[in-house]
Amino acid sequence: MTEAAFDACIQRILNGDKNGLREIYDAxxxxxxxxxxxxxxxxxxxxxxxSDFFIKFWQQADKYKxxxxxxxYLATMARNMAIDHLRKYKREILDSFSNDEEExxxxxxxxxxxxENEVIEDIGIKEAIERLNPKEQQIINMKVLADxxxxxxxxxLKVPMGTVTWRYREAIKKLRRYGYYETA
Amino acid sequence: MKQLEIEYKNAISLEVPDLWNRxxxxxxxxxxxxxxxxxxxxxEETDREKKTDRVNGKKVIAYIGRISAAAAxxxxxxxxxxxxRGSKNSSEMAASDAPAMADYxxxxxxxxxxxxxxYAAEAEAEEEYSDSYTTDTAPAQDTASxxxxxxxxxxxxxxxxxxxxxxxxxxxxxxxxxxxVILTPIESLMIAAECSNVEAQKILLRLTLAxxxxxxxxxxxxxxxxxxxxxxSVEGFGDDTISIRFADEAGKExxxxxxxxxxxxxxxxxxxxxxxxxxxxxxxxx
Numbered sequence: 001m002t003e004a005a006f007d008a009c010i011q012r013i014l015n016g017d018k019n020g021l022r023e024i025y026d027a028x029x030x031x032x033x034x035x036x037x038x039x040x041x042x043x044x045x046x047x048x049x050x051s052d053f054f055i056k057f058w059q060q061a062d063k064y065k066x067x068x069x070x071x072x073y074l075a076t077m078a079r080n081m082a083i084d085h086l087r088k089y090k091r092e093i094l095d096s097f098s099n100d101e102e103e104x105x106x107x108x109x110x111x112x113x114x115x116e117n118e119v120i121e122d123i124g125i126k127e128a129i130e131r132l133n134p135k136e137q138q139i140i141n142m143k144v145l146a147d148x149x150x151x152x153x154x155x156x157l158k159v160p161m162g163t164v165t166w167r168y169r170e171a172i173k174k175l176r177r178y179g180y181y182e183t184a
Numbered sequence: 185m186k187q188l189e190i191e192y193k194n195a196i197s198l199e200v201p202d203l204w205n206r207x208x209x210x211x212x213x214x215x216x217x218x219x220x221x222x223x224x225x226x227x228e229e230t231d232r233e234k235k236t237d238r239v240n241g242k243k244v245i246a247y248i249g250r251i252s253a254a255a256a257x258x259x260x261x262x263x264x265x266x267x268x269r270g271s272k273n274s275s276e277m278a279a280s281d282a283p284a285m286a287d288y289x290x291x292x293x294x295x296x297x298x299x300x301x302x303y304a305a306e307a308e309a310e311e312e313y314s315d316s317y318t319t320d321t322a323p324a325q326d327t328a329s330x331x332x333x334x335x336x337x338x339x340x341x342x343x344x345x346x347x348x349x350x351x352x353x354x355x356x357x358x359x360x361x362x363x364x365v366i367l368t369p370i371e372s373l374m375i376a377a378e379c380s381n382v383e384a385q386k387i388l389l390r391l392t393l394a395x396x397x398x399x400x401x402x403x404x405x406x407x408x409x410x411x412x413x414x415x416x417s418v419e420g421f422g423d424d425t426i427s428i429r430f431a432d433e434a435g436k437e438x439x440x441x442x443x444x445x446x447x448x449x450x451x452x453x454x455x456x457x458x459x460x461x462x463x464x465x466x467x468x469x470x
Contacts, residue, residue, distance in 0.1 A: 018211060025204060030197035037196055051203045055210035144189050145196060174189075180188040183331040 001027045003068035006070040013061040032078045038145025041138050053078050064156035128178040402430045418453045
């Protein structure tokens with residue numbers, strides 16, 4: 001969607017026309033859902049937050065400033081809502097990351113040097129991701145789906161950035177063995 | 185080789201459910217709440233306005249009640265005074281003969297005996313007035329007007345009035361040359377305490393007699409106007425002389441110079457205009 005088309009949708013929303021929001025919904029539902037899912041990592045939560053996102057966008061449409069890059073605006077808003085949710089309801093995951101600091105970095109070798117490039121099984125991406133441990137899944141989701149930087153992830157999970165990058169690299173190595181490679 | 189990011193995003197997109205019904209319901213609920221809030225707000229505002237109107241109505245009624253009470257008191261006071269004065273007059277009439285009164289009226293000379301009797305009666309009334317100064321002073325004004333005894337200056341007898349306890353002022357703006365204004369202790373206290381406009385209006389009707397219309401806003405001041413030798417030559421003017429500034433109905437300001445007597449009264453020495461002209465409009469007789 002172009003900036004002009006997005007601005008037109010905003011105007012329609014401000015005039016109380018739901019079709020303006022519907023067009024934005026059709027264009028960006030997947031995008032928003034991916035970001036939210038990337039942060040919270042659960043389908044049910046992602047659906048709730050995505051719904052709330054569009055309702056909130058309707059309520060606060062007057063706050064959008066034209067020309068500021070609507071896609072970035074939507075992504076930031078969705079990510080913030082998801083992070084707020086995570087802070088409220090997902091303390092246990094954050095706590096588990098905090099425990100890592102006490103225990104020290106967990107070294108979980110994905111594979112031996114000679115086998116790490118070998119594709120061991122051809123499975124779907126969802127299944128491959130699910131085979132990662134929960135901490136790796138969360139970092140992959142945040143990095144790949146929510147487009148968060150390592151620094152942002154470390155900040156949100158309250159763990160050192162070195163731990164985040166380490167886990168990400170380990171997850172990538174594991175995924176490589178199922179035939180999935182990081183985009184260059 | 186499969187691209188992790190593309191594959192993963194596509195896979196997630198495929199599982200995105202249709203959330204539009206939920207979103208639309210949420211929006212409808214929000215809009216309904218918004219309308220309800222607006223209605224509640226408007227209702228609250230209306231209720232508040234109604235309440236304010238009721239309170240204002242009560243205030244107006246209370247105000248009217250006070251005015252009515254004051255008017256009733258005034259009427260009673262005038263009636264009582266007139267009754268008292270009527271009995272005095274009848275005794276005076278009995279004491280003095282009719283031809284003498286006729287002569288008095290014809291010659292317009294000052295008859296000291298009736299004047300003294302009247303003076304005594306009015307002094308009594310004034311004392312009563314002073315003790316209850318919060319009531320309207322119209323009777324006092326009546327006293328001043330009705331007790332006016334014409335003196336030797338027959339040409340200007342309408343402009344000159346005398347007041348019972350030594351107060352005698354001119355009703356015109358012309359300087360009084362042979363008059364003296366002394367305010368009672370209560371009046372003096374009220375003025376010195378920066379009395380309200382209403383109180384000042386009541387008390388200082390006498391200053392009206394000195395040619396100042398509806399004096400108001402009495403404020404004791406420390407800084408005096410330069411009135412030159414004329415002011416300094418007024419008898420009694422000295423270091424203890426106090427200065428009080430006030431205004432009249434037209435907004436013109438005056439400076440009043442007074443001495444406070446031992447008995448608490450204030451003796452007005454002079455009144456000058458508080459402007460560049462510093463014109464003296466009242467001056468105590470030497």
